[in-house]
Every structure is written in C-alpha cells, then in structure tokens.
Amino acid sequence: MTRRLHSLEGRLSLLLLLAGLGGVAIYIGVTEWPLPQLLAWLHADLKVGEAPPVRLGSVAGLVISVVVLLPMALWMASVVMSPVSRLLRALEGSVASYRDGDFSLSLVVDRRDELGELITMHNALGQTLREQRQHLVQRELLLDTVVQNTPVALVLTDGVGRVAYANIAARHLFNEGRSLHGLDFGEVLNDAPAALREAIEQGEDALLTVEMDGSEETFHISQRAFRLQGRPHRLQLFRRMTRELSRQEVASWKRVIRVISHELNNSLAPISSLAHSGAELARRGELDRLPGVFATIGERARHLHGFIAGYASFAKLPAPRRTAIAWTPFLDALALHCQFRLLGDPPSQPGWFDAAQVEQVLINLIKNAHEAGGPDDEVTLALQVVGRDLRVVVADRGPGMSETVLAQALLPFYSTKRAGTGLGLALAREIAEAHGGRIALANREGGGLQVALLLPLGGVRDS
Template identity: 55%
Template sequence: MVALAIMAVAATAVATAVLVEWLSPWAAAASATVLVGGIAGLVVWRTFVPLRALFRALAGTVAGYRDGDFNFGITWDRYGDLIELVDAHNELGHALREQRVALVQRELLLDTMVQNTPVGMLLLDPNRRVVLGNLAARKMMGDGRKLEGGSLDALLHDAPPAVRDAFARGGDGMFTVGDEDHEDIYHLARRMFRLNGRIHELVLLRQMTAELRRQEVQTWKKVIRVISHELNNSLAPIASLAHSGAELLRRGQHEKLPIALATIEERARHLEGFLRDYARFAKLPTPRGEPVRLPVFVEKLRTQVDFAIEGAIPDETLRFDPAQMEQAMLNLLKNAHESGSAHDAVSLAVRRVADGWRIDVLDRGSGMNESVLSNALLPFYSTKRSGTGLGLALSREIAEAHGGRIALLNRDGGGLCVSMVLPAPSQS
C-alpha cells in the first residue's frame, strides 16, 4: 500500500507536468489526479477483492471445523505469503479430517464390541433412564426391544421378581431366574462414574449358567475322586485285616487279633469322621442367632484348644449361632496349630472395625504362597496329605451365612492371619 501511494503521487506529478502544456496548472493537476486516482482505485479493487474472498473462505472453513465438517479445502495462487497461510490452513483441515476418520473408526469398533459382547450393558443417566443398552441387555431385559430412552423402573416392573430383588439390594450380586428345571444364573455388577460432569451408572448383567454348570461338574468330579480315594484307603486295609483276622482265628493265633481289630477300628473311625465332615459341609443348616458374650465364647474355645489372646477381649454381645461359630473358630485354630507354628505362637485377637467385629486367628507357621492363598477357601482344596479341604471352606460358609466374610493374609515376619468379620448386632 505504501509503494502504491508513492507511485500514485509520482504518476500524478508526471501527468500534471505533461498536461500543463495544454491546460492551466489547476486544471492539469485536477485532471492528473482524477486519471491517476482512477487507475489506482482499479488496481486496489483488483488486488483486495480476491483477498476479501480469501478471508471469507478462511472464516467459512473455521465455521465448518467448529461444526465438524472437514471435507473441503482452499486454493490460492496469487501472493506467496498468503499461499503459506492457505497451505497451513489446508494442512490443519487434513489433520482434523484424519483424526475424525480415526475417531469414527474407533467408535464403530467400540460399538461393535459393546453390541456383540455376551454381557448385558446398561448405561443409566442420573434420572435412571437408559442412555445405552446393547443387544445382550435388550434380550435379557426388553425381549429384544430397543431400551434407549426408557426408564429402568419401567424395565424392572416387567422383570421377574429375582431381578427386581437383585437391583433393590444394590451393589454386586448373583440371582437365579426360572425354576429348578429351567433356571438361569446371572451376575449383576453396578459401577458409578462421572460423565460430562454428571453421575452415571453402568450396569453389567452376565449370564453364568453354562460356566457354573461346567464348574459344578468339575467340582463333582473332584468330590468323587476325593471320596473314592479316601474310601479305598480305608476299605482296602479293613478288608485285608479282616481276612488276616479270619486266618489268625483259623490258625488259633488269638494273641494277634487285638492288633488287627484295633487297626480296623481306627480306619473305620477315620472313615466315619471323613464322611461326617462331608455331611456337615453339605447340610449346613440356617444359623439360629442368639446373643453371645464374646469373653464367654472365647473362654469356651480355650477349653478345647490352646491359644494366646492378643489384647483384651471386648465385653460385647454379638448375635450368632454359637454351635456353628464354635465349629468355624475351632477349624481355624486347629489349622493354625497344624501350620508348623510354635505351640505358644497361635493367638486370637478381637477388635472393632467399621462394619462390625473382626476376629483374627494368628500363627507363625510357613504362611501361604499366592497360589494357595487364592484357592485355600475353595471346597476340597487342601495342601495336606490327609486333608479333606473342608475346614476353611466350612468356616467361610458359616461366616457368610452370618452375613460376614473370611480373609487370609500372610503376616510380616512369617505366619498367617485368618480374619473373620461379623456384622455388629445392629446390622444383623
């Protein structure tokens, strides 16, 4: 613009000098000004009109980017400096377009995975309305109908009672739908998270019937193997000793009969105890809760098995089935003595925790590795040569029947801590 203005002034002066030969000085100056001004205006117009079009195009592309439209570009071949600006703008659009395509592809992949997973998924907004429901959720909750926009309460109104009860309890859990001949087992998981500043809930429904059936078959196979092994180990010696006793009688060697008979009795009693443990585990009755003072309960345990007491036993009254809880604690204390711990290193501690009362059985044995810790509470799992794998499993069943839980943790310095947490009376 500065160069154009200087050229215009110079051209006006030259034109005035030329025209002054035919016109008066003022007329020559006016004519030169009009002539040069017209030419300069034409040059300015031819220069800035395309620039204004370019600026409008740039503004339009920015508006398109804001609206999510990246499918266009700008062409400019006039001025070098502006070409760099246009090229940079086109590169930005190309990068945004590629990002948009990649994002769409990821969304399609995620949607395909969500829709085709066998786990039913429901995303609920703060008003408990369905934002997203995949195909599995439609099949489980809506008879194949689309669920988006509907209310969870309306879905539960038409659902089986077991489903309504599972949602009413809150948190995670398992429930069964159907009768004994045609039942399906489901696992319900619920998670809260914040989306766009608002609390949403993700509900996961997983059908576990086939998986649990396979696990049940494997468990039965293991039970049969364990029982068969134990029966063979007891019945084979009994049969052999019975035959030997008959031979001793036939030969008149009566002095050896007591030994054979005592061995038969020992194996028979072992077999009786083995079967009694299995029967007790399989037929655990519903707990009959009654008020029990903790100090009295602990002293009764000490009359049956030795252990030390860490700290003071709170003079509190809990509500549980004393016979079942006594059996559970005796199992834990006997396991502690059989862990290789020193006799006087087995101890018991009772303390108050946030959700109830915690009873710890502590020892200084060899502890457990990660594999054993993850399987120790499973029925029929045992690392002992003659173990049945029912002690810890039965204790866990008793604790859970009382609304509690059992956890195992290796202690610093060696040994194991088995914790049983029982709800406080007000939570029972």
C-alpha cells in the same frame, strides 16, 4: 537473511520502508523540487514580467504528502493483507468443518513465510484428526460388535428412564427381539417377573432366581449410575447365571466325588488288605498278631468315620444360636484346644455369636496357622471392634499364599494339602455368613497370612 526477507515481517518492513521513502520524496518534491520550480515556470509563462520564486510551506507540504500517500497506503495494505484475509477465511471454514466432525479439508497455499508454516501445521493437525477419527470409528465398531453379541443383556437408560441403548440379548430378554430404543424401561418391565422388577427398582447389585417361560432362571444384576455428556444415565447388566451355576454345581460334585473316592480308597484298601491278613493269620493259628490287625482296622475305620462326619457337618450346618459371649471364659476355653498369643486386650463389649461354631472356626484357623510353617509364638489372635462389627484376626508368619490360592481358598473341597479335605476354610466361611458376617484372607507385609473374621455385634443384621 534470504529467509527473513521472505517472511511476512520482512515484507511488511520493506513496504513500510518504501512508504517512508515515498513520503520523504513527495515532501521534498512539493516543498523543494520540482513543484516550486514548476509553479514558478507556469506563473512566468502566464504573466508578463519576471516571475517571483514560489515555495510552499511545511504544513502545505505535509498536507499534500498525506493526500498523495493515503491512497498509496490503502493499496499497499490491501496487497499485504489480501493473503492473510484469504487464509483467515479458509481457516474459518476449516474450523467450522472440524466443529461439525468433518476433518477432510486441507489448505493448499504455496508460501514460504509464517503463513505457510501455519498452513503446514494446520494440514498436519487435520491429518492427525482424520487418523484418530478413523481409529475411533474402528474401535467404536469393534466395541458395538462385542456389546451387541455378548450374552449379557445390557440396557442404558437416560435421566427419565427411557432406553438410550440396548443390545440384542436385552431386546430378546425384554421385548421379544424388537428394538427398545426410546421406550420407557419402567413400562417394559411391567411384563417382567415381580422379583426382577423389585431388584431393578432397588438400584443395587443382586443375584436372584425368577420363573420365566415355565422354568427357573438365575440372574446376576449389576447397576451403575454415571453422567454421559453431562446428563445422568444408568447402565443395567443382566447376566444369566443358570448355566454357569449348573456347571459350577457339576464341577463341585465332581470334586466331591474325587475327594471322597480318594479318601475311601485310602481307607478301604488298607482295611481290605488287613482283613485278608487277619484271616490268613487266623487260619495259621497266629492269634497273637490279630489284636494289632484289628486295632489298625479300627483306626482306619475311625478315620473314615471322622472324614464322613466332617462332610456331614458341612452339609448340615445348623442355624447359629447367638448369645452374648463374655470374652475371658471364651478365650480360656479356646486356649485349652490350641496355642496362640493374644494381641492387646479383649473388647469391653461382649460378643454376639454361637460360641460353639465360632470356637470351631477359630480352632481350625489357628491350627492352619501352626501348620503354615512359621514360628509357633508368631501365631496371634487379635480382637477389635470396628464400627458395628467384631473383627477377629488370626495371623502367622508362614510363607503366605499365592494369588491363585487366595482366590480359591474359601471354595469347598479346595485344598493344597495332600491329605486335606478342603472343608476347613469353607466351613469357616459358611459359619461367618450364617452369622451375617464374612471372612477374608490376605498376605501380611513381611511374610505370613492373616485371616479376618467379621461378625456383627449386638444382633446387628440378625434375621
């Protein structure tokens, strides 16, 4: 009850009650007592004889009551609305400060009514905004520090091509370390290599090698268009790939050397041992055992020859000779080399690829599917025309691949098999890309792996 009386509603109700009681008192005083008696006394005092009784009518009483109550009502309204008006002015100034990004203002008013609760909530809002602003400033500072010190050159341009933001790497790449802010990026690129300018004008991601400062530099360019504060902007990233590609090249050569060394040791060590054993058998005259020794040496030599030939075929992959391929004879020839189950009917449209190269790819993929460990009758081949591409899918029901293996399976010399060379899928990728297509690996729902080979149809993307 006490809290309700201290509320703004309680105060207003009390003042209205007092105003009503005051109006009733004034009306009674004007029409009943003491004003009529006072008027009668004055009349009797001023005139001779007995004074008649004086009474005002109800209309006159109401008029006099309104005249008396009006100033009182205005005064009471000013008393009630004064704190509200002050609070509204304070809130107006606070909101204006918030609009300008200043969240440091707090209101100090000692009230226990609804206005006090509003002030408390306002101050809590200001504190929250201050904390969020502080955190935002810290994150912006961290982000700017990271962006400014990244080796990737970053240039942000507005709708008319002027530089709105550029980090340190971009300033050194395009303007000898000087600021790029406000410059026309097209004019800045006038001194850049022509290949770099053309790649930027195309507006697409690109990987290109250009000559800069007397040496070749490889860049990966990423470009994205978006709207910032309702205005169009373009973000361009220039990443120097020369060192990264050099490291990858060295790492690839190291892998090649390790694989070749391992395979050579696995073949040369038995050959050396067998040669020594053959010489010992010949010395002792045990000639009947020599053919077996020579046969084993020949088998290891053929294995080593096949291994080296596989590397040579990967390194010297000829350009594909694409021709129209009829599906029935192609699939019949493929079935002579490997076992698979064809899903659906072949497309009515003939294929357009190098039959020998694609056949070798499919033989390797189907062989891998059988070696995955699933049922042989679950190794399937599906042919489907998707748009202007031919989609060839080889699938199995083996254990599939982990995410790590999926990410590296197409890299040359990467293999999870103890005796694997890591060239099968890499060779398949090279052949697919030479045809203007691509290859993709994915795990299947329910277990297994599917390898999708996408090839253009009818000479699409031929070059």
